[in-house]
Amino acid sequence: MSKLNVVRRCYSCGTILQGDDPSQPGYLDKNFLESSQNNVLFCDKCWNEQRYNIAPRKAAADPDFITMMKDAQASDAMIVYVVDLFSFESSFIDEINETIHGLKILVIGNKRDLLPPKVPDEELRVYVAHRFRVAALNVQKEDVFLMSTLSSQSDIEEIATEIKRRRQGHDVYIIGAVGAGKSRFLASFLRDFQNPSNHPIQWANYPATKLRVMQIPLDNSSMIYDTPGTSVENSLASKLTNEDSLAVLPREKVNPRGLLLAPKESLFIGGVVRIDLLEAKKVNALKAYFAPGVTLKKAHGNVENIFLKTIVSKFVKPTLPNLKGLPDFDVFDLDVEETGSRDIGIQGLGWINFIGDGQKFRIYLPKGISCYTSRAKIK
Ligand SMILES: Nc1nc2c(ncn2[C@@H]2O[C@H](COP(=O)(O)OP(=O)(O)OP(=O)(O)O)[C@@H](O)[C@H]2O)c(=O)[nH]1
Numbered sequence: 001m002s003k004l005n006v007v008r009r010c011y012s013c014g015t016i017l018q019g020d021d022p023s024q025p026g027y028l029d030k031n032f033l034e035s036s037q038n039n040v041l042f043c044d045k046c047w048n049e050q051r052y053n054i055a056p057r058k059a060a061a062d063p064d065f066i067t068m069m070k071d072a073q074a075s076d077a078m079i080v081y082v083v084d085l086f087s088f089e090s091s092f093i094d095e096i097n098e099t100i101h102g103l104k105i106l107v108i109g110n111k112r113d114l115l116p117p118k119v120p121d122e123e124l125r126v127y128v129a130h131r132f133r134v135a136a137l138n139v140q141k142e143d144v145f146l147m148s149t150l151s152s153q154s155d156i157e158e159i160a161t162e163i164k165r166r167r168q169g170h171d172v173y174i175i176g177a178v179g180a181g182k183s184r185f186l187a188s189f190l191r192d193f194q195n196p197s198n199h200p201i202q203w204a205n206y207p208a209t210k211l212r213v214m215q216i217p218l219d220n221s222s223m224i225y226d227t228p229g230t231s232v233e234n235s236l237a238s239k240l241t242n243e244d245s246l247a248v249l250p251r252e253k254v255n256p257r258g259l260l261l262a263p264k265e266s267l268f269i270g271g272v273v274r275i276d277l278l279e280a281k282k283v284n285a286l287k288a289y290f291a292p293g294v295t296l297k298k299a300h301g302n303v304e305n306i307f308l309k310t311i312v313s314k315f316v317k318p319t320l321p322n323l324k325g326l327p328d329f330d331v332f333d334l335d336v337e338e339t340g341s342r343d344i345g346i347q348g349l350g351w352i353n354f355i356g357d358g359q360k361f362r363i364y365l366p367k368g369i370s371c372y373t374s375r376a377k378i379k
């Protein structure tokens with residue numbers, strides 16, 4: 001009787017795998033193809049791209065924004081970089097960071113209220129300064145100020161005073177990702193503002209660009225510019241439906257959820273992210289920092305099938321309507337080389353914390369969404 005054989009296809013791009021011609025699509029070493037009948041396989045092309053492209057997906061910079069930052073550079077302006085403490089890596093756009101290299105930077109870590117109050121502010125400031133330095137920007141912990149909508153007006157005034165003291169008569173550009181809290185900060189700043197100049201506060205196009213920028217005179221020859229938020233297209237938050245954003249974006253303090261993950265087990269974050277613990281010396285105790293509305297689910301055994309069912313499920317949050325199968329995901333392998341408390345973060349959603357101990361993780365993310373690994377934000 002004739003027999004039906006499953007055609008083996010690349011897990012990532014779906015091309016039919018073949019072991020004969022390396023110059024043709026779907027090539028994979030023949031021995032490998034024959035010896036691993038039940039495993040997931042990647043063609044050489046996808047495997048190499050995914051294995052070596054561990055760098056997070058970078059959001060693009062608007063050329064007009066670069067033009068504006070070149071101006072800032074030319075006039076030796078001061079940069080006030082507002083970041084959302086819960087999720088700020090998406091605001092790091094290399095192209096923009098390069099243009100502000102060497103300028104004086106003051107960082108406002110906003111949304112402090114979303115992180116547990118018992119975490120010392122000092123620890124957060126050290127972490128934020130570290131992440132800026134990783135992005136090659138000269139920021140020390142003394143340059144980082146924490147804030148939240150719950151902050152008192154006097155906290156805001158302290159930051160405003162610090163900006164005035166440090167800018168030494170130069171212009172100030174308030175920059176940061178969409179939704180980081182720039183306008184909130186300025187609204188508080190403006191509450192007690194008395195215009196010391198002959199120029200009005202105004203919304204205007206920034207010279208030689210199409211950017212609408214609020215300009216607040218600080219004296220007759222310098223301004224504060226409230227700039228438009230930089231792109232967060234690599235952040236999951238920007239892809240969610242309104243209903244899911246309401247459910248899964250944190251609006252109040254996020255308490256960590258503890259869970260145990262054994263080698264060969266997987267963690268699903270809603271129907272959008274899957275983290276496999278491929279190898280580990282022991283069961284790992286994880287702490288997951290996601291808004292309470294985010295569904296966390298463990299799986300083992302036939303993880304492939306369970307995940308495919310989960311991504312189209314209406315019972316987990318969040319999901320994305322365009323995620324139908326594994327070709328819609330990017331896959332990253334992470335070999336943990338560092339020891340100590342570490343994070344794996346999903347841009348715009350949250351992060352998991354674990355103790356580095358030589359683990360191998362495989363991370364599945366919707367295409368184009370960025371993830372990162374860093375020392376622990378909260379130890
Ligand atoms: N939990 C919390 N939410 C905040 C805080 N500050 C701002 N938000 C929320 O974050 C959102 C964006 O705040 P904005 O001040 O408009 O952010 P922005 O940086 O000016 O955003 P763009 O102008 O779009 O670039 C708002 O919905 C605020 O409610 C905060 O300290 N804590």
Ligand SMILES: [Mg+2]
Nearest residue numbers: 182183184229
């Ligand atoms: Mg704004």
